[in-house]
Amino acid sequence: MNIEKISCVGTGVIGASWATNFIIKGCYVNLYDVGEEELDRAISLVDNNLGFLVKKEVLTVEEKDYAKSLMKTTTSLEEAVKDVHLIQESVPEKYEIKQEILKEADSFAPEEAIFASSTSGLLISEIAKYSNNPFRCIGAHPYNPPHLIPLVEITKGEKSSQETIDRAYDFYKSIDKEPIVLQKEVLGFVANRLSLALYREAIELIMRGVCSVEDVDKAVTFGPGLRYATMGPSLLYHLGGGAHGIKGILHHIGPSVEKWWEDMATFTKIPDGFPEIAQEGVKEELKNRSKEFGNTEEEVIKFRDDILIELLKNHKKV
Numbered sequence: 001m002n003i004e005k006i007s008c009v010g011t012g013v014i015g016a017s018w019a020t021n022f023i024i025k026g027c028y029v030n031l032y033d034v035g036e037e038e039l040d041r042a043i044s045l046v047d048n049n050l051g052f053l054v055k056k057e058v059l060t061v062e063e064k065d066y067a068k069s070l071m072k073t074t075t076s077l078e079e080a081v082k083d084v085h086l087i088q089e090s091v092p093e094k095y096e097i098k099q100e101i102l103k104e105a106d107s108f109a110p111e112e113a114i115f116a117s118s119t120s121g122l123l124i125s126e127i128a129k130y131s132n133n134p135f136r137c138i139g140a141h142p143y144n145p146p147h148l149i150p151l152v153e154i155t156k157g158e159k160s161s162q163e164t165i166d167r168a169y170d171f172y173k174s175i176d177k178e179p180i181v182l183q184k185e186v187l188g189f190v191a192n193r194l195s196l197a198l199y200r201e202a203i204e205l206i207m208r209g210v211c212s213v214e215d216v217d218k219a220v221t222f223g224p225g226l227r228y229a230t231m232g233p234s235l236l237y238h239l240g241g242g243a244h245g246i247k248g249i250l251h252h253i254g255p256s257v258e259k260w261w262e263d264m265a266t267f268t269k270i271p272d273g274f275p276e277i278a279q280e281g282v283k284e285e286l287k288n289r290s291k292e293f294g295n296t297e298e299e300v301i302k303f304r305d306d307i308l309i310e311l312l313k314n315h316k317k318v
């Protein structure tokens with residue numbers, strides 16, 4: 001069964017962005033939230049997202065209007081899920097709320113419908129604890145904003161069926177996402193664990209007085225960040241290894257790297273005082289940026305999304 005009709009349950013930052021993603025790929029979407037006010041806010045978020053994509057020539061005005069015509073809103077969960085193939089749940093990150101929604105959706109949704117939670121780190125087995133159909137429950141964690149960033153981390157619960165995982169994988173792939181399937185439940189999933197491993201060392205360097213918040217950001221932006229926007233670490237190291245490839249470079253730099261690792265941060269609590277230092281550092285960094293690149297949060301978001309679109313065009317993702 002193809003996935004053509006979707007229910008976006010919870011339409012805040014992530015739900016509205018998912019809805020944008022689904023309608024521009026031609027899927028029918030029912031937006032469900034607790035009240036009309038929340039749904040009006042979601043429609044205006046989707047409008048902004050679509051407007052941006054038109055401005056960036058990713059969509060024509062006609063394509064935008066067609067995409068919008070695929071979307072309906074409702075405050076009835078039964079209406080929202082009764083005839084859909086996929087429920088993309090993006091309600092607040094709390095077990096009680098997600099469990100309750102799933103239990104209710106269970107009674108209205110067709111049995112074959114997939115229930116995919118956008119959870120950033122809760123366990124699917126726990127979310128599906130009271131479900132009559134836990135085989136159809138999975139995690140599908142997007143990276144914000146999902147209508148631009150292709151990664152989807154598909155996570156399994158103890159009872160998720162392989163068929164559900166395969167159908168979800170094929171669907172996300174078919175709408176140009178880049179899904180990866182996590183074979184085991186793990187806190188923080190893959191992308192956030194990697195980001196936070198880097199950020200722990202950033203904190204360490206700042207707290208040791210090696211460099212400022214701004215200089216760490218410069219080092220990432222104009223060094224590894226540029227390369228990571230093109231490909232992942234193993235392939236990059238492989239290229240760095242020349243004729244000997246990744247095996248060669250790991251043997252070559254291994255002994256030095258092991259010494260660096262011994263010297264690197266291993267703490268598991270955010271050091272006292274760091275949040276305040278980070279806040280001041282970011283303020284200074286924003287002030288020092290050229291006007292052209294933006295000095296306010298709003299201008300920097302625009303700067304980020306302009307570059308993101310160009311990168312995505314190169315990756316053939318928009």
Ligand code: NAD
Pocket residue numbers: 009010011012013014015032033034038089090091092093094097101118119120121141142143144
């Ligand atoms: P949000 O607060 O912006 O949106 C949550 C929405 O759920 C709101 O519109 C709220 O009205 C609605 N809601 C609350 N209770 C509800 C209920 N019982 N039924 C239906 N809707 C209800 O939150 P968000 O940032 O969009 O996060 C949603 C989910 O996505 C969370 O699980 C979060 O961990 C995950 N996520 C967030 C990000 C991010 O960067 N914000 C990234 C990836 C995943």
